[in-house]
Amino acid sequence: MILRKGRRETTTIEVMDFRKADFDKLRELVGKVPWEARLKGKTTEESWKYFKGTLLRAQKQTIPLCRKDRKYGKRPAWLNKEILHDLKIKKESYKKWKLGQLTKDEYRQATRECRGKIRKAKAQNEIKLATGIKGNKKTFYKYxxxxRKTKDRVGPLLSEEGEAVTGNLEMAEMLNDFFVSVFTEKSGGVPNVVNTSRERVSLEDRIHKEQVKNHLGKLDVSKSPGPDEMHPRILKELIEEVSEPLAMIFEKSWQTGEIPEDWKRANIVPIYKKGNKNNPGNYRPVSLTSVPGKIMEQVIKEIICKHLEGNKVIGNSQHGFVKNKSCQTNLIAFFDKITSLVDKGEAVDVIYLDFSKAFDTVSHDILIDKLGKYNLDRATIRWVHNWLDNRSQRVVVNGSKSCWKGITSGVPQGSVLGP
Structure with a gap:
């Protein structure tokens, strides 16, 4: 039996204090680097390491760190200065009532006034969140x-021996062991399709600075960085300074098929699904990967989608992961077919299939073979193959990180090329 109440670890972490950041100085430091000369003659891995090292050093000089305690959250939006003042008065009224300096009715009056103002402030805050949902969905759903009465915190977990595991590091290791256990073994070797598919069509498909700038401009600065610590806020602030070197690295990666190791690593955030929270199997592994690596994935995705759409490879019946299609279009098509058959008096049978751990167990070789059958160019297929090959992951629970473990199958949940 696991007791619900128990002492939990509290974690203090260091985060970048963007309020005190000197972005002008950061732009100056990164902008004066002669990227073309510095990256010339280097491999993709060497180019990436030089870029990453330069940016992180400049970042360290211009953005201070601050300590953040995970145990305590921010002050609620409704808790303004006026209500803080009223809460102080209420507290003082209680002390005076206990000392006999106020009557009970006077204390109750102060309590009622304070409670009324709190209700009003909370209601106004909720109206503000509801009316502003289009512009800020994240804040609304966070509220x-x-x-919710149930919190999505991890654990405590139950070990195979039936013992409660509550330590952050121990839970991270336990979850990582479980997530890795569902992978299928790789067959080994390079699929023949990587060597036999068609060459790149033309140099018109080169990765340009403007293309990278476009993707950098769409970054969500509230998202977390991957294991390489490249924060989307910094990349977006330095859009003019980093788009050129990133375009060079992306083009080099596509031409050679070489993928920087940082792009093949993932911090896994365990997300509770349903069922008993003590069971590691009731958590979904969501990957936090390199932000620049995900921009490169966007470029590869555009190449793949352009080819598939241009050659009409995907059938009209597919609605998942297809541009301008969704669950709604799927339901419309489904009900249109069903109602049509019912109107004709015909019988209708509906069979639903759900593959367990589908995205984690899919074979890399099968994926690459399908890309070859769709006649994608060799450079793109080789890049995807190398992106899937020799990946690794670690689980992070409240700042505690497990050891790295290899990934032998599946596609990362949370990546651009994955689900």
């Missing part, structure tokens, strides 16, 4: 999540 809804905070109001």
């Amino acid at each position: 809804i999540k905070s109001k």
